[in-house]
Structures are given as structure tokens and as C-alpha cells.
Amino acid sequence: MPQILLTPTQRKEHRAQAHHLDPVVMIGNDGLTAAVTKEADAALSAHGLIKIRVFSDDRAAREVMLQALCEALDAAPIQHIGKLLVLWRPTVQKERPEDQDRMPGPRDVKVLKYSKRGGQRPEVKTLRVLGNQRLTAGGTIKRAKPKQTSVKKRSQT
Numbered sequence: 001m002p003q004i005l006l007t008p009t010q011r012k013e014h015r016a017q018a019h020h021l022d023p024v025v026m027i028g029n030d031g032l033t034a035a036v037t038k039e040a041d042a043a044l045s046a047h048g049l050i051k052i053r054v055f056s057d058d059r060a061a062r063e064v065m066l067q068a069l070c071e072a073l074d075a076a077p078i079q080h081i082g083k084l085l086v087l088w089r090p091t092v093q094k095e096r097p098e099d100q101d102r103m104p105g106p107r108d109v110k111v112l113k114y115s116k117r118g119g120q121r122p123e124v125k126t127l128r129v130l131g132n133q134r135l136t137a138g139g140t141i142k143r144a145k146p147k148q149t150s151v152k153k154r155s156q157t
Helices: 008-018 034-047 059-073 151-156
Strands: 025-027 049-054 076-081 084-088 107-113 123-129 133-135 141-143
Touching (some): 008 049, 008 084, 034 049, 034 059, 049 059, 059 076
Parallel strands (some): 025 049
Antiparallel strands (some): 049 084, 076 084, 107 123
16 A cells, blocks of 8 residues: 655644654564554544554664554654654544434523413523433423442442
């Protein structure tokens, strides 16, 4: 597979993004094995930009590992500084499910509470309903599932 070629400005942006990352793959004394390559591939698929720590003292061996990983994973080498290698591969956009109108996260719901007396205006309340909550017919918010407590805490009460 051919390597991805980046311009110096793109490489600079990826270096800046990788600065705060922690290494997610470690290469030990056995060197570059199939298991290490598989883990690096999984990390690249999940994150796109990863740091790899190599515990070898040989700089030439680290350079060879960086080139081998880039060729095997179809990734671009971003940086090799000390014992850290930084790789980047563009992430594949996931297809959205069929339910396109459903959005994750909290949603605001307006609730009308009518007065028991006939001539009064209804009270309008805006409630925020989180993902694990539901709105009852009475206009109150309940958790979708009861919060689980441990056996130890249940026995104490």
C-alpha cells in the first residue's frame, strides 16, 4: 500500500494535535510483531492520530519500525522524536443509521400544565430530558432504568 504524502503545513497541524496525546501502543523487546501491528491498526481506525512508544534504544531500528508501520497500515508518518512515533491515517466516515431525525443528547421539552380553575392560563415549563430519562404523562421526569445499587449498600439500608 502506498504511503500517504502530506504537506509540511498538514504535518505541522497533526503534530500540534498529537502534542497532548498519550501513547496508545507500546512496542517492547520483541519489536514489531503482528499483534503490535493489529493493535496499531485498531487504534488508527478508532482515533486517526496515535502515538506509539518504542522501548528500544536503537534509533535506526525505530526508523525501520516507523517505515514498516506506515507501509503496513497505509498511514502517514507525522513525527519521530525520541522513542515516540506519531502516525496519522484519515478516518472513514461512518454511515448514519436510517433514523436520521433522531439526535443524541439532551432535548428540551415544553410541558403545559392546565389550571384546575377554568379561566386561568396554562403554565408552560421547559424541561431538559437527558438520554436515560423519560417524561411521564403528569409532566415529571423519571429515569428510564432504576439506578443499580450494590448488594452491600442494599443490605445496609
